[in-house]
Amino acid sequence: MPKLLTVSDEIVEFLWTERVAERFGSVDLVLAAGDLPFDYLDFLASALDRPLVFVPGNHDADLSGYSRRRGLWLASGFPARYPGPDGAVNADGRVVEAAGLRIAGLGGSIRYNDGPNQWTERQQARRAAKLVRSARGRPVDVLLTHSPPLGVGDRDDPPHRGFACLHTVVERLKPTIFVHGHIHPHGQPVPDRSMGETRVLNTVGYRILDVP
Numbered sequence: 001m002p003k004l005l006t007v008s009d010e011i012v013e014f015l016w017t018e019r020v021a022e023r024f025g026s027v028d029l030v031l032a033a034g035d036l037p038f039d040y041l042d043f044l045a046s047a048l049d050r051p052l053v054f055v056p057g058n059h060d061a062d063l064s065g066y067s068r069r070r071g072l073w074l075a076s077g078f079p080a081r082y083p084g085p086d087g088a089v090n091a092d093g094r095v096v097e098a099a100g101l102r103i104a105g106l107g108g109s110i111r112y113n114d115g116p117n118q119w120t121e122r123q124q125a126r127r128a129a130k131l132v133r134s135a136r137g138r139p140v141d142v143l144l145t146h147s148p149p150l151g152v153g154d155r156d157d158p159p160h161r162g163f164a165c166l167h168t169v170v171e172r173l174k175p176t177i178f179v180h181g182h183i184h185p186h187g188q189p190v191p192d193r194s195m196g197e198t199r200v201l202n203t204v205g206y207r208i209l210d211v212p
């Protein structure tokens with residue numbers, strides 16, 4: 001049963017010290033749901049010596065258009081400095097495998113201004129449909145997003161409204177767990193929720209999870 005460290009949105013100070021290896025050295029994988037400094041993610045992957053899979057949040061840099069070939073990052077076909085966490089796997093719009101798990105990712109939030117990684121409901125629905133097709137009819141173990149689904153742990157204010165299309169993604173991909181960030185609890189307890197058989201959890205700050 002893989003053990004995961006999941007993080008999002010808020011830096012946890014002790015995680016950015018060598019103490020993280022002492023306390024969480026037994027985890028198999030780090031999942032990041034967006035809006036964290038990329039050097040924080042690099043540190044976690046290095047200190048724990050574990051793979052790290054992430055999706056970008058609405059406060060992260062735009063990572064679209066970058067590709068890696070023979071160890072070199074390219075943008076529009078030319079060598080470029082990659083702004084993201086160099087050793088991590090960006091799962092945005094993809095199904096990836098790590099620590100024996102199939103992980104589907106979808107980054108970004110609902111569009112509320114002109115910042116990066118923001119999508120209208122229609123735009124995200126197109127991205128979600130492409131993600132579902134890429135799964136080729138096979139279920140996934142984890143759905144990793146920045147924003148929550150509409151009506152499942154989101155908020156009423158425009159920047160924190162969830163995506164309706166994520167309900168379809170859950171129906172089609174049948175993840176065991178659905179990990180998201182974006183909704184800051186501000187010190188309040190955040191209960192896990194469910195969508196059918198899928199456990200939905202907010203990982204702002206950090207969580208430790210065992211995935212069946």
